[in-house]
Amino acid sequence: MKKANIVCALVGMIFSAGVFIATLGFRQFRNVPVGPEFFPRWLSAGLFICCLALLVVSLGTKSDQAAPSISPFDKGIQRLLIGLAIAIAYAACWEPVGFIVITPVAVFALMFLLGKREYRSMLLMAAGSTAVIFCAFRFLLGIDMPMGLFSLFGI
Template sequence: MALDRWIALVLLGVCLAYGYAAWFTMDGNLAPFMQRNPIWPSTFPKVLSVLGMIAALIILLGIEKSEPKTADIDYRRLTDYHLGQALLLLGLMVVYALCLRPVGFLISTSAFLILGSFILGERKWHTMLPVALIATISVWYLIQEVLGIYMRPLPGIFGG
């Protein structure tokens, strides 16, 4: 079995476990007033687990491959791929997760998007900066104002 199918099999198992948690365990402790809401805290995890299972099954069954088989990833030649970029992005994700609370959402997310796009090869700063800032502020506004979930926008020393 090809590497993409093994990864899809692992992701299918993760989505099954996530879906089980979303469908059967997340809603047990809801307050009575929340049980009458049309959208529960488990709605998005339920949708996400179903979509993940569908995507993993499509890859496992080979439905997405319509053209003749191309070369699979050769794990013996990992140095031919952009392994450095992938490892830098993984490291950047860890740093982002660690800096999210102390640095604040706006600064850490903007820095993550700008540095991530720089690692991936984008060098047009006049495009990269506005896109990262608009995306960060839009997501923060949706989470903070629309959903009503408090997210510290700035570090504590700036009043966040």
């Protein structure tokens, strides 16, 4: 965890320094004791100090247990990246394709990714969860979900 903490502290320090520099470009307001730059500037300084403390403490400690991996060669991370891609693609398809059409496809794909291979129950689950969520939001709560292709037919 030591290396991971050092990397996290450095990332945090760079981020907070960037924010601090950005606040220097904020417009100054006259006759205002505390302007819009005050909070972000002090908060970025606070974040920098905390990250520095984490860095100093981490450098002073012995290396303990290994940090969890985020290597793209790790099987779990590969699965996660595919899952993330499915989630983004799923959201991107809501408006053009429609919630009702794309949701069972996404649910089915995710179950497949997670290692499920019982196709009949997967189909049932994909269709069932889509129907329940759609009906609950559309008819009980009155929230219109994007209909995509169905809107062409006036639905």
